[in-house]
Amino acid sequence: MNRISPRNIRKAKKSFQALPLLTLPSTVDEEKDFATKLRHACHTTGFFYIENHNISRETYQNALNSSKKFFDLPIDEKMAIDYRKSPAFRGYMNLGCENTAGKTDQRDQIEFGIEGSVVKNESQNTTLNQKNEVWKRLIGPNQWPNDSVPSLKPHLTKYMMEMEVLSRRLMELIALSLDLPRNYFDDTFRDSPNVQFKICHYPSLQKKDDKGDQFGVGCHTDSGYLSLLLQDDVGGLQVQNGDGDWTDAPPLDGTIVVNLGEMIQLVTSGYYLATPHRVKNVYISNGNSNTRGRYSMPYFWNPRLDYIVSKIDPLPNSLNWERPKPMSLDRTDSHGKAGNILFSCYGENAFKSLARSHPDVMKRHHMDLLL
Ligand SMILES: O=C(O)CCC(=O)C(=O)O
Ligand SMILES: [Fe+2]
Numbered sequence: 001m002n003r004i005s006p007r008n009i010r011k012a013k014k015s016f017q018a019l020p021l022l023t024l025p026s027t028v029d030e031e032k033d034f035a036t037k038l039r040h041a042c043h044t045t046g047f048f049y050i051e052n053h054n055i056s057r058e059t060y061q062n063a064l065n066s067s068k069k070f071f072d073l074p075i076d077e078k079m080a081i082d083y084r085k086s087p088a089f090r091g092y093m094n095l096g097c098e099n100t101a102g103k104t105d106q107r108d109q110i111e112f113g114i115e116g117s118v119v120k121n122e123s124q125n126t127t128l129n130q131k132n133e134v135w136k137r138l139i140g141p142n143q144w145p146n147d148s149v150p151s152l153k154p155h156l157t158k159y160m161m162e163m164e165v166l167s168r169r170l171m172e173l174i175a176l177s178l179d180l181p182r183n184y185f186d187d188t189f190r191d192s193p194n195v196q197f198k199i200c201h202y203p204s205l206q207k208k209d210d211k212g213d214q215f216g217v218g219c220h221t222d223s224g225y226l227s228l229l230l231q232d233d234v235g236g237l238q239v240q241n242g243d244g245d246w247t248d249a250p251p252l253d254g255t256i257v258v259n260l261g262e263m264i265q266l267v268t269s270g271y272y273l274a275t276p277h278r279v280k281n282v283y284i285s286n287g288n289s290n291t292r293g294r295y296s297m298p299y300f301w302n303p304r305l306d307y308i309v310s311k312i313d314p315l316p317n318s319l320n321w322e323r324p325k326p327m328s329l330d331r332t333d334s335h336g337k338a339g340n341i342l343f344s345c346y347g348e349n350a351f352k353s354l355a356r357s358h359p360d361v362m363k364r365h366h367m368d369l370l371l
Helices: 006-011 028-044 057-071 075-081 131-138 152-177 262-267 346-357 359-365
Strands: 021-023 047-051 091-093 108-113 196-203 215-220 226-231 237-240 246-248 256-260 277-280 293-301 331-334 337-341
Touching: 021 028, 028 047, 028 152, 057 108, 057 152, 057 196, 057 226, 057 293, 075 091, 131 346, 152 196, 152 226, 152 293, 196 215, 262 346, 346 359
Parallel strands: 021 047
Antiparallel strands: 047 256, 091 108, 108 196, 196 293, 215 277, 226 256, 226 293, 237 246, 237 277, 331 337
């Protein structure tokens, strides 16, 4: 099979200057018109804002406020839920723990997923060692700071429940936008989809004139289907267009930023785009650089871990290409690394993506995979 380089796949993407704002339909009558707009946004930018999303202000403000309380705690209290204790990469990640394409990210964060129990190897009662079931290692419990910030668990659990409803609705609308039956993606997300949910804190730059090139997270594409981002009013998120230029995705009150991941790019044979993005740290004048900064809540809506990715084949003829078709999509730019191979099993991609960014967890819990 012919391969084109990730650089050329990027070139094949159409340029954009600003990101669209879409109003989710309230009635079935509004869906057709919405689906056309959604198709255009997913095909040309892969990144857009939504309003009328039904996530209540109370729900997301509570989630954000409780999260800020956590980040304001002394470091030893935050480290009580250190993510390195978790084979499933869950918990608090201090500054310096994460990298994108080998460069340290300037953010700290708490990682959550679906509540589960560590999967054991039945015969030996030890942690799994079959390399081909590597995705089972992502199943496990969350770490909650129940003693230090008791409100965090109920507030984030409520937020995640509302985001699940929104994600399922968006997948239904995405199916319609591709001229597919509205339940087309139901099987992909049945039982327990691999939700990843994070609260990120991007510390302020130290000085006003510190323009620099300090990134909270470097240029990357997300690995799943949908990423739904709630950001505070600080800003710093940037999106790369088809010419390689960067467009700001500033905060718009009451909206959620949606972007598409590598899996949906793959299943649509590149008709929909997984768009590269990054976050720049900014200077906040009233901030103490240790505790204040930008806060964001990215929610990643991913397939169930054992889902074998299968392309929509053929893509409906009604989908017009407004840019050249990519010749191959079995490799993409992922987490800033060119030539990232995509496995057919979604869970393997998910594990690999975390493994790359978090070598400490690999050394502590998954040494057998490194040998
Ligand atoms: O915090 C943000 O604005 C974006 C975060 C992001 O892109 C990610 O964690 O994948
Ligand atoms: Fe991202």
